[in-house]
Amino acid sequence: MGAKEKRPALPSLCARGHHSVINDANREKLPGLVVEILKSLDMEDSPDHVGFPMIPSQESLEKLLEAYLTILMPGYFGNQAVDANSVGYYLGGKVDEFYTILSEQAMKCFIHECKGPAKPNCQDCEKKGSDAALEILRKIPSLRRQLAGDVLAAYNGDPAAKNHEEIIFCYPGVRAVTIYRLAHELFLQGIPILPRMLTEHAHSVTGCDIHPGAAIGGHFFIDHATGVVIGETAVIGDRVRIYQGVTLGGANFEVDEEGRLIRDHKRHPTIEDDCVLYAGATILGGKTVVGRGSVIGGNVWLTHSVPPLTKVTLSTQEQRIIPINEEVKSK
């Protein structure tokens, strides 16, 4: 890796670094391979989507979220400053964009659920999509109030936070919760698949996986956010604070008489108002209730309820503290 040896010019093929596709005999074999792949569409449970209508693309999701965040927090995003003179035009244009994207993508999701050929009634899907989009726009002032509460909770919950702007720009937990709150409204409207796509997009960006079905109160703060998982039927009260790596998950699965998973019952815990759940705490089960004002310490594994105002921590006795001798150190 020394500098001197690597100074000679590169041989031409290496420098060129691309492929002479013209002379490639392998290319003649491609049509035969395409036939094999087409045949594989006939396998059972083939993972294809041939003959079904489209669902929203990743690109449309990102445009939808960009419009949503801009409407929720005008002036924070985009490439120009917004002042009192321009905010009306600015918001008007974004609302129109948000409505157009959401009504179209929601329609696609409704059509997709109709399964195209299977049911003839998907003419309704267009109206259902635009009605849902309008209903979400009615919720924007309420979503803005919830965001204001969440930002305040972050400011009061993190001594490293310098101001509200930093929280809005740089806090992945706030971003994940803001997207969750939209996805939850879409979930309540009965729009299929889109809510889950939105929270999974947030998960990819923030490391924080909140199912759109979870019910979460106001002034909610997730710090650092990576690795947090909040399941579909979790219920969280007001003013709860959560740290990275916390799981609110299911415990044992219940199956019906034929051994199939039961999918529609409460499987995730309830966290009452004013609780704090430290990094890596794992709380499981639909009957588990963490009572009001309780504190669950880091790395605790909890599968039973605790009463209000309880502190659960790992005891320190379980740790072995030993001096490192030379033998150990050499490894």
Add this chain to the structure above:
Amino acid sequence: MGAKEKRPALPSLCARGHHSVINDANREKLPGLVVEILKSLDMEDSPDHVGFPMIPSQESLEKLLEAYLTILMPGYFGNQAVDANSVGYYLGGKVDEFYTILSEQAMKCFIHECKGPAKPNCQDCEKKGSDAALEILRKIPSLRRQLAGDVLAAYNGDPAAKNHEEIIFCYPGVRAVTIYRLAHELFLQGIPILPRMLTEHAHSVTGCDIHPGAAIGGHFFIDHATGVVIGETAVIGDRVRIYQGVTLGGANFEVDEEGRLIRDHKRHPTIEDDCVLYAGATILGGKTVVGRGSVIGGNVWLTHSVPPLTKVTLSTQEQRIIPINEEVKSK
């Protein structure tokens, strides 16, 4: 932050918000700084790649994966619906694209390993690249069958899953495993660096870090996926289910007589068929075997083997459960 105070128009510099580069005296100092940076290329272990051929760019990786996912799951991605009439053309075009990108990028990786000036034999690299690409295309039907099994495992392993489409679109664990299965085939073909770049791309998007060298059986499901680490020499059987934050890692490092790390021996555990590893379980060491059908509870730290049909959990005795008094609460 109140609305009324912030209504005045912005001073022009603030509103303008860009830099008048013309008048910038500091700019005259840049050439001298460039000279200092160039000098730093002569340091030992300089982190530069001057005089070496290119390796694949991030952009080409993303195009390769887009083509791969489209071929594996036709109709799921892209901007138009695919039906029985169009699927042949659609797949044919994508296969051609996949072959072109993969043979070119694989060639770059082979050339890179030749280290340009160091060895004259890199004329072979072009053929090695296109042969490897063809071989991967032959594996596509088999990769599609593995994906079908993984999707089924997710559907049977998660009560929140509504249907197979949701799993394919929204489950980061399924995405990470699907990309791993391609990377593993490239790894078996001996293509340098590209497999690791692909799994690291998947890691960035899904939070799930699977080394391309790991050997993983069928019907594999990782739920939530964030924080999962599966090391290079891990071996995983069929029908294994893993949750977020699980590590299959190395234990102590072994060094040779000169104190250098030994890099090519089994350092990561073996997980036999039908095991379940809950969130945050950490299992370490190349000799550690988790026997068939065992269950490792959340946050367990395991460095020894367990026999088949064993359940290992943290005991609850180690937790301190104490009421919160006013003093504690005030903090």
Add this chain to the structure above:
Amino acid sequence: MGAKEKRPALPSLCARGHHSVINDANREKLPGLVVEILKSLDMEDSPDHVGFPMIPSQESLEKLLEAYLTILMPGYFGNQAVDANSVGYYLGGKVDEFYTILSEQAMKCFIHECKGPAKPNCQDCEKKGSDAALEILRKIPSLRRQLAGDVLAAYNGDPAAKNHEEIIFCYPGVRAVTIYRLAHELFLQGIPILPRMLTEHAHSVTGCDIHPGAAIGGHFFIDHATGVVIGETAVIGDRVRIYQGVTLGGANFEVDEEGRLIRDHKRHPTIEDDCVLYAGATILGGKTVVGRGSVIGGNVWLTHSVPPLTKVTLSTQEQRIIPINEEVKSK
């Protein structure tokens, strides 16, 4: 999902999959909704940025980082190979680009802190921005030396690492630390908000959240990286190795007489030279010192200091190991 049933062509609406916006009566209701949203800007703590100057956009952050990484590691990124003949021009152009972007974005951050209308002195911001950018360029040779040390630490710390190139391309911990080291220099220059935006961008890509205020020594290696959190006032010595999911966090918050959080004191631990912190270890508190050469085992929760050369692990006694009987297995 079988192939045969899904072969019919799609009905036209389903295939079309977009919205007939012309006939949409809902669209007439949008202006009224825009008025409601505008009214909501008057709420207390409204999350808007109307009347304030811009801060850096996500797009400018990404361009800044691309230029930084290219200058630090010439030849590794971009679309063409660099050799001894071209490296001078190549670096010169990138340095100019880096300087232009950084001085402009730093200026925006200084202007933003002036709060536009609130203070008239933001004419200085332009000079402050370009001075800061120049100062950072002076640090590049030193940042390159630090990177070389970090890459070496990764090579010596991971038996799976094949060579330095793989580490630079594929190791998220190295990427996160490299971006942190730039952000830390910007933090020391007093540039507001930009350092935090950069580390949060790195967090999003790598899963590793390092506050720009942390002080970190040389030859630092974070393996796998997902879920790592290093707080604002953490201090880390030389040759420290950290694994995924490690937290160096704050313990109890201190509040002033009026109950407000105290924001500027040491809240995060000190890790002395040559320590190793295994996956999921959580170390908390500003007075906690992990002495030189100590090893903290996986999933350990530590809130007190340990002397040099100490090994802390979870004891195995706390685990329950029980055979799985049929009843348990059926769940």
